[in-house]
Amino acid sequence: MQPITQKSFIKISDFEWEIPVDFCSDMRVPVRVFASQALLQDAFKDQSIEQAVNVSTLPGLVEAVMVMPDMHQGYGFPIGGVAGTDIETGVISPGGIGYDINCGVRLLASRITLEEATPFLSDLASMLNQLCPSGVGVGSQRKLSDADLVEVCIRGANWAKGDPYTEPQDLQRTEDQGCLAGADPGKVSSRAMERGRKQLGTLGSGNHFIEVDLVTEIYDEVAAEAMGLFAGELAVQVHTGSRGFGHQICTDYVRRLQGAVAKYGIKLPDKQLVCAPIASEEGQDYLAAMRCAANYAFLNRQILTNKVRQAFEIVLAGKVDQWHLKQVYDIAHNIGKFEHHLVDGVKKTVCVHRKGATRAFGPGTQGLPAEYQEIGQPVLVPGSMGTSSWVLTGTHTSMERSFGSCCHGAGRVMSRSEAKRNVWGETLLKELEKVGIEIRAGSMSGLAEEAPQAYKDVDQVVQSVVGAGIAKKVAVLTPLIVIKG
């Protein structure tokens, strides 16, 4: 492939760029990048655009390979990548979904004011840290039987319906009601089951977190009110995924699908793009196992949500009038889904791979809760540790240009190892405490990996997607408490 530069792109708008399909002979669809000129320049620092061009050679692609402004290099596919394939002629690729299957974010809203909460923030941070197990390889108090885990795979967040802290609205306000159909635990290895049994209800490490935020700015009052977000009041974000369970499923199927690549004669520019035809036995088995991990992750966020509610109750009940936490939304940002999209004016079922990209359905889209039909789907964009997060909504343009998808965060500019070389965890901890953030972190090297300087400016990422029209600003959240593994 010839080197990719600014000149390789056609400018569609100030925030949308396209590498045409004739850039190299193996491309089947164009590569469409949503970014400001500055963030597009940043993308040349790693292989993310090259990876998107590689993806564009996969069989059965539809419309374009899209890349979000928070892109960075990943396994085969760039993180921030969206690829839709034809369900009859196309492929499914585990690398297009990621190792942390159904990693995602849940947002809870409260009517607690900052003034009310301030005296209790330190206790609240400690209680959240105590009730929510976190860290690499950390297990849960609860150990599931294999039969329990089979049920978890099939029922997803519904499994927590009996928990006194689960509310009916939680499920209604979760992507796909917290349960994907077509999960088959019979397609999950015993090794994955073994890892999964021990980790349900744990946060993990890396960029996973629980954060108590203050709603600091409102850009869209109608949408914010529909979501229950009000300036000066607290909100909570839970960011985690399917832990070792999803990781093992991805590992297992990356290996198995290597056989499928040879068997079906698929030509790949990069071995990491390992895939199988959707219609094949291998492809169907991966999808069935992936959905088990997706359901596990939906439930994992539900269980942690319930722990967060318990922590709020213990610390705030009797002291703060309305300490209740109401769900705003829960979205996946590492997932493969069958969805209906208009392609060249024709409605078509597409297998949408979203890796480090969230769903962002516009107003009127089927599957959104009634209260979000007019405003569009809430899009949750956490910033890097210690920086602001954004709440956005999907738009008609996102439905037309990005298969109803948007960015998922700030996006790395430094690798984990590079961040550890450049940042001392203890110094960072002191800096965060100095600006008034209550932080509970399991490991100092883990903290260094997540340093804000290792990430892009989330505000610039958001300006890009808003400028491109694929999302609309609703609210800004600023961190008060951060719990990290």
Next chain:
DNA sequence: ATGTAC
């Protein structure tokens, strides 16, 4: 992201 290499 991840029992950060079976």
